[in-house]
Amino acid sequence: MIPSSWYLILSALLFCMGVAGFLIKRSLITVFMSIELMLNAVNLSFVTFAHDWHAVKGQIFVFFVMMVAAAEAAVGLAIIIAIFRTRQTLNVDQIDLMKF
Amino acid sequence: MHLALFLIFAAVALAGAANLLLQKHPINASLSLIVVMSSLAVLYLLLGAEFLAIAQIIVYAGAIMVLFTFVIMLLNEGVEEKTHGSRVAKLLGFPAVTVFLALIASIILSSESHLGKVVIGESITTTQDLSAVLFRDLLLPFEITSVLILIAILGAVALARKDEQ
Numbered sequence: 001m002i003p004s005s006w007y008l009i010l011s012a013l014l015f016c017m018g019v020a021g022f023l024i025k026r027s028l029i030t031v032f033m034s035i036e037l038m039l040n041a042v043n044l045s046f047v048t049f050a051h052d053w054h055a056v057k058g059q060i061f062v063f064f065v066m067m068v069a070a071a072e073a074a075v076g077l078a079i080i081i082a083i084f085r086t087r088q089t090l091n092v093d094q095i096d097l098m099k100f
Numbered sequence: 101m102h103l104a105l106f107l108i109f110a111a112v113a114l115a116g117a118a119n120l121l122l123q124k125h126p127i128n129a130s131l132s133l134i135v136v137m138s139s140l141a142v143l144y145l146l147l148g149a150e151f152l153a154i155a156q157i158i159v160y161a162g163a164i165m166v167l168f169t170f171v172i173m174l175l176n177e178g179v180e181e182k183t184h185g186s187r188v189a190k191l192l193g194f195p196a197v198t199v200f201l202a203l204i205a206s207i208i209l210s211s212e213s214h215l216g217k218v219v220i221g222e223s224i225t226t227t228q229d230l231s232a233v234l235f236r237d238l239l240l241p242f243e244i245t246s247v248l249i250l251i252a253i254l255g256a257v258a259l260a261r262k263d264e265q
Binding site for chain 2: 027
């Protein structure tokens with residue numbers, strides 16, 4: 001028997017590691033993987049709260065997040081392929097046309 | 101038993117996430133992300149979400165990460181270049197992440213008395229419970245998601261296709 005807060009702390013740690021990866025990674029594809037890590041961390045806290053409050057709808061929410069993440073990964077990776085085809089690089093420092 | 105399982109798989113998830121940050125080659129990063137997702141599936145099982153645990157393995161560790169690995173192998177971009185990175189990220193980003201983590205942790209710890217305890221096998225959400233809600237109350241959102249995925253597939257094909265002219 002362990003407190004739910006441990007699961008929530010783990011989720012917060014994973015989320016912050018995802019944010020840190022988003023900031024320090026220089027390859028577009030690893031930046032995208034850091035976003036997936038953040039989505040997974042949020043899913044863990046959804047499941048924990050669903051267990052805590054005996055609410056099935058929290059788990060349904062995770063199901064929808066998974067579906068949207070699948071759609072997002074398909075479109076995002078297609079955009080990454082298109083960028084690589086035109087720029088020959090995935091380094092985020094060189095893909096900066098929209099940078100202010 | 102529960103404590104040991106939680107500690108082992110939480111440690112594996114954190115180690116996988118740390119490895120994702122440290123690895124230089126994207127293929128190693130994607131494999132460590134698969135480790136994180138698989139250990140999260142075990143944590144879902146401990147929380148009694150059996151359908152989500154299997155869906156996590158099939159959808160995330162299976163489908164999405166296979167797509168990532170496939171694109172990494174297809175582009176074959178090689179080891180990530182070492183650059184200085186953004187100065188804004190160093191000055192503003194990391195302190196903000198630390199403050200955010202401290203804030204969330206203090207909120208969770210201060211409201212610990214309102215949160216329950218996780219007992220293994222206490223409240224298991226079966227696939228039957230989940231599908232009763234999904235196909236009765238939330239049928240319209242479910243159908244809309246299928247249309248969303250169809251549009252995403254079409255968009256992915258349109259974006260990744262080579263120009264003919």
